[in-house]
Amino acid sequence: MNELEKVMKRIETCRETVIEWQKNLIAIKALAPESGGDGEIDKARYVRTILDKIGFDEIREINASDERVSSKIRPNLVAKIAGENQHRTVWVLSHLDVVPAGDLQLWQSDPFELTVDGDKLIGRGAEDNHQGIICGLLAAKALRDENIVPKYNIGLAFVADEETGSKYGLEHLLKTARHEFGEDDLFIVPDAGDPAGRTIEVAEKSILWIKFAIKGVQCHASTPQLGINAHRAAAFLTVELDKLYELFALRDEMYDPPYSTFEPTKREANVGNINTIPARDIFYLDCRILPHYSLDEVERAIAGIVESVEKKFNVEIDISFPQRAKAALPTASNAAVVEALAAAIRAVKSVEPVIIGIGGGTVAAHFRQAGLAAVVWGTIEDTCHQPNEYALISNTLQDAQVLAALFLS
Numbered sequence: 001m002n003e004l005e006k007v008m009k010r011i012e013t014c015r016e017t018v019i020e021w022q023k024n025l026i027a028i029k030a031l032a033p034e035s036g037g038d039g040e041i042d043k044a045r046y047v048r049t050i051l052d053k054i055g056f057d058e059i060r061e062i063n064a065s066d067e068r069v070s071s072k073i074r075p076n077l078v079a080k081i082a083g084e085n086q087h088r089t090v091w092v093l094s095h096l097d098v099v100p101a102g103d104l105q106l107w108q109s110d111p112f113e114l115t116v117d118g119d120k121l122i123g124r125g126a127e128d129n130h131q132g133i134i135c136g137l138l139a140a141k142a143l144r145d146e147n148i149v150p151k152y153n154i155g156l157a158f159v160a161d162e163e164t165g166s167k168y169g170l171e172h173l174l175k176t177a178r179h180e181f182g183e184d185d186l187f188i189v190p191d192a193g194d195p196a197g198r199t200i201e202v203a204e205k206s207i208l209w210i211k212f213a214i215k216g217v218q219c220h221a222s223t224p225q226l227g228i229n230a231h232r233a234a235a236f237l238t239v240e241l242d243k244l245y246e247l248f249a250l251r252d253e254m255y256d257p258p259y260s261t262f263e264p265t266k267r268e269a270n271v272g273n274i275n276t277i278p279a280r281d282i283f284y285l286d287c288r289i290l291p292h293y294s295l296d297e298v299e300r301a302i303a304g305i306v307e308s309v310e311k312k313f314n315v316e317i318d319i320s321f322p323q324r325a326k327a328a329l330p331t332a333s334n335a336a337v338v339e340a341l342a343a344a345i346r347a348v349k350s351v352e353p354v355i356i357g358i359g360g361g362t363v364a365a366h367f368r369q370a371g372l373a374a375v376v377w378g379t380i381e382d383t384c385h386q387p388n389e390y391a392l393i394s395n396t397l398q399d400a401q402v403l404a405a406l407f408l409s
């Protein structure tokens with residue numbers, strides 16, 4: 001048997017390890033203070049015990065302080081195994097925090113206690129992001145157990161605060177420990193994917209959230225001539241904003257969907273009764289914009305549409321931006337990380353990888369903003385944030401094999 005075969009075999013025997021690690025990870029509720037939790041410290045301590053047992057060469061804690069949690073610490077762990085060539089590190093970054101269980105009525109079991117159902121491991125965080133945590137650990141453990149030195153350094157990073165903005169997590173790491181990460185390093189974030197494990201996400205769209213507040217004049221609904229109906233103006237504006245699809249119609253087949261989107265979403269309640277004409281109407285637009293366009297040009301077009309509606313209905317319209325995030329430059333589709341991961345996927349899973357861009361919002365964007373080539377990948381059932389969230393043992397083992405193949409390549 002060659003090294004790769006030995007490691008693949010070793011990982012295949014790790015079913016019980018996956019179950020044990022999931023059981024312990026699920027039982028530690030790592031919720032951010034924004035979600036009413038006490039942070040990730042206990043989970044970080046548990047992961048650290050596994051890292052110690054595997055025998056990592058270096059383990060560093062790069063903690064962010066946060067007065068809101070009892071430990072005062074939001075933990076980030078960075079662990080390394082030295083490779084033959086120590087000038088490059090292959091990183092796997094996963095996150096320790098989870099989202100709340102949500103409506104308990106919708107769960108068939110206790111969200112914070114592992115339920116094993118054949119290949120399914122059910123519990124909050126099982127998929128998002130315990131599967132990612134476990135894959136990286138298993139791949140590193142298999143190499144260590146077989147006494148194989150990887151070609152490059154193996155780096156595992158476990159971060160806090162991914163679900164609520166990454167300020168205390170990856171953002172903190174990049175701000176205070178940027179030197180840990182080299183320009184030639186490879187960054188894999190196993191935190192999204194598809195059921196076949198084929199898609200390698202290299203790019204995101206820009207995100208623009210807009211709040212429109214329309215101001216008219218209130219009056220009795222039987223005498224509309226005495227007021228100005230903000231609801232009608234808002235409804236008209238909502239439809240007018242569909243013009244954005246024509247104005248910014250560029251297509252790029254790498255993205256799913258392959259065009260920019262401009263969707264009216266939330267609408268706030270206006271008047272409480274049917275026979276009053278509302279003076280105020282508020283709604284929101286969620287825009288996911290291809291990086292080919294600047295946010296300024298989209299905002300200018302929106303301002304033009306708003307102005308025409310203000311004139312037509314004699315209303316005042318205020319615009320504000322709850323979120324405005326310009327997409328980072330995509331990771332090149334021929335970047336070393338993409339080619340190495342694609343080769344490992346082909347070798348282990350016998351499927352042809354597809355390179356994609358998505359609507360936005362993964363932690364990999366922070367790496368890209370810092371000029372580091374990162375990809376998001378995983379074989380997942382897409383149950384994250386849902387009731388009865390689960391991960392498959394078979395996917396976890398195979399994704400660990402892909403990472404191990406990458407560590408050996």
Ligand SMILES: [Zn+2]
Nearest residue numbers: 095128129191
């Ligand atoms: Zn996640």
